[in-house]
Amino acid sequence: MSTIEKIQEELDVLTEETRKHEIILYNDDVNTFDFVIDSLVSVCEHTPEQAEQCTVLVHYKGKCAVKTGEYKDLESKCSKLLQLGLSAEIL
Template structure:
């Protein structure tokens, strides 16, 4: 294997390892601001300011990536948001 091939293989491996998933929460006409804020604090370990900012983005932009990480960490968090009645998915 040439040096160029080794470097390319290493870069591809690092890229695959560094790709992380994210939980995206979508706007709805059902849940209140306070409820969404509380759920982001509980399920995603947000501090109150971060949860409020994400909630504003969800409301005005239609969606917001609220948590980034490994799928194994995000799956139970997303499930908690879904069980609470929020529209969310892992992307």
């Protein structure tokens, strides 16, 4: 294996380990603004202002990335949002 191939292999491993994922929250016609804001504050640890901004983006754009991090850290947060009746997924 050449030095270049070895370095590229190491970079590929590092890139995969540090790859960030996002919880994407989608708009729905069921939940109120206040409920979504409260959910983002409690589950995603947003400030009230940040949660309000995300909620407005979801409403007008249809979706918004509400949390970024490693997949294993986002899994439980996304599950809690789904349990609350919100539409979310990890990308």
